[in-house]
Amino acid sequence: EVQLVESGGGLVKPGGSLRLSCAASGFTFSNAWMSWVRQVPGKGLEWVGRIKSKTDGGATDYAAPVKGRFTISRDDSKNTLYLQMNSLKNEDTGVYYCTTVQPTATQLFDHWGQGTLVTVSS
């Protein structure tokens, strides 16, 4: 059974940083493309970014609102996905979900973690 467990959320001031983690199990993590999706109050679901598997090059893609501020990385030896968030803004507040990406459709999110809440406020 696929399991994704996010951690690292919390309260941070505008301009601050936070690193989220996602521990994966139940599938071959090193072969999987992974994504982060956030749920922002009043704005619904929003894709944050994606990382390919290392065998597919390991490249990352980001949504425009977070590009240059957020970085996705992975540690296949630990079956863990990361989201480094810098220069945080109030509008980054939301629940952040780690997701797997379906192999046949690289922007389709087939398994989701429970999410971790990030609150950006002074």
Add this chain to the structure above:
Amino acid sequence: DIVMTQSPDSLAVSLGERATINCKSSQTVLYSSNNRNYLAWFQQKPGQPPKLLIYWASTRESGVPDRFSGSGSGTDFTLTISSLQAEDVAVYYCQQYLGSPPTFGQGTKVEIK
């Protein structure tokens, strides 16, 4: 970006009755090279993450009851719950995964009348 618009924003349906949710995309999500519609439906119950119900517009994810069905092509899609059960109370989202970035509809809340 492709904008996804759902209607209605909410609906109340009696137990056992049909619920229908519509989703319209601002551009086609039909990929001509493989004739597939890059459209998915998710269900989100309170306090839970979204759950994938349907992809390729009409393919049910494993384990999803057959009362859930998806239809449509191009820019207009429908999710139908043929006989609403109490456990179907949730918010439903459509998502396109053809264009980048992938985008979601605003959600439709389904309640019991």
